[in-house]
Amino acid sequence: MTSDQYIIQRKVNIVELGATLGNISDACRKLGVSRQHYYDIKQALIEDGIEGLLEKSRRSPRIGNRVAPEIEQRVLDYALEFPTHGQTRVANELKRKGVILSAGGIRSIWLRHSIEKKSLRLKRLERWAAENTNVLTEAQVQALETAKEEKEAHGEIETHHPGFLLGQDTYYVGYIKGVGKIYQQTGIDTFSNVGFAKLYNDKTALTAADFLNDKVLPFFDGFGLSLLRTLTDRGTEYCGKPENHPYQLFMHLNDIEHTKTKVRHPQTNGCTEKLNQTIQEEFYAVSFRKTLYTSLEQLQTDLDAFMDRYNRERTNQGRHCRGRTPMETFIDGIELYQKLVHKGELMH
Structure with missing residues (x-):
């Protein structure tokens, strides 16, 4: 028996047991499944027959769960203008402009366009500048890459009001x-x-x-x-x-x-x-x-x-x-x- 045949047989058994016992709740309890699962199987049989019982591939994205195209474009435009901003910062800034999107939603959009890292967003800006403005020069890139890198420092200091320190x-x-x-x-x-x-x-x-x-x-x-x-x-x-x-x-x-x-x-x-x-x-x-x-x-x-x-x-x-x-x-x-x-x- 193939894996597909096993899946189909198990789902058919759930429906048949419910019909035999005449009690859907008992059938679900005996097989350790929910009533919702039972009704999902029955609906699939009605709509698509036995083929409807096969596991659906999730390789194709659920387009309905994505943000609207115009919102996604706002995120991409923002990444072009401010490529060094992190996902939480982008979510906060867009919220101030009326675009409600979580930090995870921002990252999902970045992942779809392969710009999830700051270095990738900067490279995207370089390509855009070269294609649209022709102002990017080797001297600029060199000045950028050789600029002093600042190490991130941590720690808090005592401060009580504006002008204190x-x-x-x-x-x-x-x-x-x-x-x-x-x-x-x-x-x-x-x-x-x-x-x-x-x-x-x-x-x-x-x-x-x-x-x-x-x-x-x-x-x-x-x-x-x-x-x-x-x-x-x-x-x-x-x-x-x-x-x-x-x-x-x-x-x-x-x-x-x-x-x-x-x-x-x-x-x-x-x-x-x-x-x-x-x-x-x-x-x-x-x-x-x-x-x-x-x-x-x-x-x-x-x-x-x-x-x-x-x-x-x-x-x-x-x-x-x-x-x-x-x-x-x-x-x-x-x-x-x-x-x-x-x-x-x-x-x-």
């Missing part, structure tokens, strides 16, 4: 012919995850101080808040004799406390490292594939636009954000800050 770091972006070496001063409000970034051609104490003066302090001043403390590594751009070190002097003049990470413990500034990684993956990895940059100012303009989207539109999974954007978290945190000031509990 700013993480600051120097990130080496890479070298572009005609532009030179590019360094990024990165800052993040550790309570709200609001981020700041500015590009320079070198890393010095002057650029570290200029970053705070140009990007960070004006932002907090605009909301009537003070920056109380910064956290940096022990690089020479941040550390030196207070009497003749531009960064140290700037901190003293603005009454900002400067704390440093523990030796060989970079994870104590993990949120800043994470922001560097986010900018690398979501901005540089994409922009260097689309645009041939010829000046620092051109790159800074695009970086500013990305940081604005990061702060105001991008959902964040941070401890205080919990799915909100950094700016939403920052605004909500101002009320907490004001309550602490009113109670005299503002902490340095």
Whole structure:
């Protein structure tokens, strides 16, 4: 007896036993099957005869269970625009645009189109750029591949309200012919995850101080808040004799406390490292594939636009954000800050 014949005979026996006993429940109980299974078999016999009792192959996808074609296209278009976003991030962002789809649903679509890995989505972007814009050059690819890889850091730090602690770091972006070496001063409000970034051609104490003066302090001043403390590594751009070190002097003049990470413990500034990684993956990895940059100012303009989207539109999974954007978290945190000031509990 073949396996198909065995399957058919077993199913026929279920129906025949039910007819013999005159009690479907007893027949199902004796054979250890459900009543629903019995009715499914009987319906298959009515509709397709004995052939209907054969196991249906599931190699062909159940098209009825798939998302609508227009929704699937939205997911594919999003992957082209933001190839470094993970499946949970994509689900959160599309939800804000009215597209309700689980992270598992996103991955299923990626699997059907062989773009389930970040590297595959980036390669898809490269092909698209080459076919549609003709701007992808070997120099761009080389600049991207040789850019400094940021290791992911973990760990939490104490932070109580917006402006309580700013993480600051120097990130080496890479070298572009005609532009030179590019360094990024990165800052993040550790309570709200609001981020700041500015590009320079070198890393010095002057650029570290200029970053705070140009990007960070004006932002907090605009909301009537003070920056109380910064956290940096022990690089020479941040550390030196207070009497003749531009960064140290700037901190003293603005009454900002400067704390440093523990030796060989970079994870104590993990949120800043994470922001560097986010900018690398979501901005540089994409922009260097689309645009041939010829000046620092051109790159800074695009970086500013990305940081604005990061702060105001991008959902964040941070401890205080919990799915909100950094700016939403920052605004909500101002009320907490004001309550602490009113109670005299503002902490340095």
